Amino acid sequence: MRIACRLNWLALSALFVGVLGMGLTMSGCSQPSDKGKAPPQTKQQETPPQASTKPKEPGTEPAAKPAAAEPKVPLGLPPLPVPQDNPTTAEKVEPGNVLITNSIGMKMVLIPAGEFMMGSPEGEGGTLERPQHRVRITKPFYLGVYEVTQEQYEKVMGANPSEFLGPTRPVERVTWDGAVNFCRKLGQQEGKSYRLPTEAEWEYACRAGTTTQYGFGDDVSALGEYAWYNKNAKSTHPVGGKRANGWGLYDMHGNVREWCADWHAPGYYAVSPAEDPIGPDSGTTRVLRGGAWTDRPVVLRSGFRDCVKPVTRRSVSGFRAARTE
Numbered sequence: 001m002r003i004a005c006r007l008n009w010l011a012l013s014a015l016f017v018g019v020l021g022m023g024l025t026m027s028g029c030s031q032p033s034d035k036g037k038a039p040p041q042t043k044q045q046e047t048p049p050q051a052s053t054k055p056k057e058p059g060t061e062p063a064a065k066p067a068a069a070e071p072k073v074p075l076g077l078p079p080l081p082v083p084q085d086n087p088t089t090a091e092k093v094e095p096g097n098v099l100i101t102n103s104i105g106m107k108m109v110l111i112p113a114g115e116f117m118m119g120s121p122e123g124e125g126g127t128l129e130r131p132q133h134r135v136r137i138t139k140p141f142y143l144g145v146y147e148v149t150q151e152q153y154e155k156v157m158g159a160n161p162s163e164f165l166g167p168t169r170p171v172e173r174v175t176w177d178g179a180v181n182f183c184r185k186l187g188q189q190e191g192k193s194y195r196l197p198t199e200a201e202w203e204y205a206c207r208a209g210t211t212t213q214y215g216f217g218d219d220v221s222a223l224g225e226y227a228w229y230n231k232n233a234k235s236t237h238p239v240g241g242k243r244a245n246g247w248g249l250y251d252m253h254g255n256v257r258e259w260c261a262d263w264h265a266p267g268y269y270a271v272s273p274a275e276d277p278i279g280p281d282s283g284t285t286r287v288l289r290g291g292a293w294t295d296r297p298v299v300l301r302s303g304f305r306d307c308v309k310p311v312t313r314r315s316v317s318g319f320r321a322a323r324t325e
C-alpha cells in the first residue's frame with residue numbers, strides 16, 4: 001500500500017513537472033513579436049538610414065562599414081578571406097571564401113560541412129534552446145549572404161508583400177509558403193535546388209564557429225555594429241548595412257527574422273538526430289530565427305528560437321535562401 005501511494009505520488013509529480021516544463025517552453029516561442037505591426041508611417045518609401053548614402057545594390061560593397069578599425073575576429077577565427085566570385089575554388093573552401101552570384105543578383109556563400117554545438121548552455125536562454133547538443137552538417141551548402149530583398153522577391157514572384165518598401169530592403173510580410181514558393185520557383189528557373197535553410201544549418205551559419213550568445217561574442221553593447229534591432233531601428237533597413245559575421249553573412253542578427261524549413265516542436269532538441277537534423281515530421285508552427293528590427297537583444301541571440309504559424313504575415317518576417325551545392 002505504501003509503495004502504491006509512493007508510486008502515485010511520483011507519477012503526479014512527474015505530470016506536474018511535465019506540465020510546468022511545457023508551459024515554460026511554450027511561452028518561450030511566443031515572442032514580443034507582433035510589435036512587428038507597422039508603426040504609423042506605413043508603406044513608406046525608401047529612406048536610407050544614412051542620408052549621405054544612396055541605397056546600394058546588395059553586395060556591391062562587401063566591406064560592410066567604413067574602413068574603421070580592424071574587423072573583429074570572433075574567437076580566433078582567421079580573418080575573412082577576400083570573397084571570390086568563383087565556385088570552382090570550392091575544393092579549397094574555407095568559410096566565407098567561395099561566393100557566387102545567381103541569376104537574380106543574389107550573392108551566396110558556400111558554407112562547408114562541419115560540426116557545432118546547437119542550442120544554448122545552462123544560464124542562457126530558455127528551455128526551448130536545450131539541451132545543447134552536438135550537430136554535424138554533413139554536406140556543404142550555399143546560403144544567401146543577405147536576406148532576400150524585395151527586388152529579388154519581385155523578380156521571381158511578380159509581387160511584393162512588404163510593409164516597408166525599398167528594393168534593397170528585405171522582403172517581409174512573407175508567409176512560410178511564400179518563402180518556400182520563391183525558392184521553388186527560382187530553382188525551376190535556374191535548374192538548381194533552392195530551399196530554406198534548416199534550423200540547424202541556420203544556427204551553424206549564424207554562429208560561424210563561435211559558441212557565444214552572438215556571432216561576434218557576448219558583448220551586447222556591440223550589437224548595434226552588427227544588427228538592426230529595437231534600439232536603433234523603427235523599420236527594416238536595406239540589407240548589408242551592418243557588419244558581417246565571421247563567415248561573411250549579414251543581418252543574421254536582426255532586421256527581419258528568417259523562416260527556416262523546419263516544423264517547430266519544443267522538445268525537439270532532446271530527440272534530434274546528430275546529423276543533418278530537419279526538425280519534426282509535423283507541427284503547427286514553423287521556425288524563425290535571428291530576431292528583427294522590433295526585438296530586444298535577447299531575441300537576436302544565435303540560439304534563440306521563434307515560431308509562428310506558417311500562414312502568418314508580419315513586417316518582422318522574411319527569409320534567406322539556401323541552395324544545395
Ligand SMILES: [Ca+2]
Pocket residue numbers: 147251252253254255256257258290291
Ligand atoms: Ca535577419
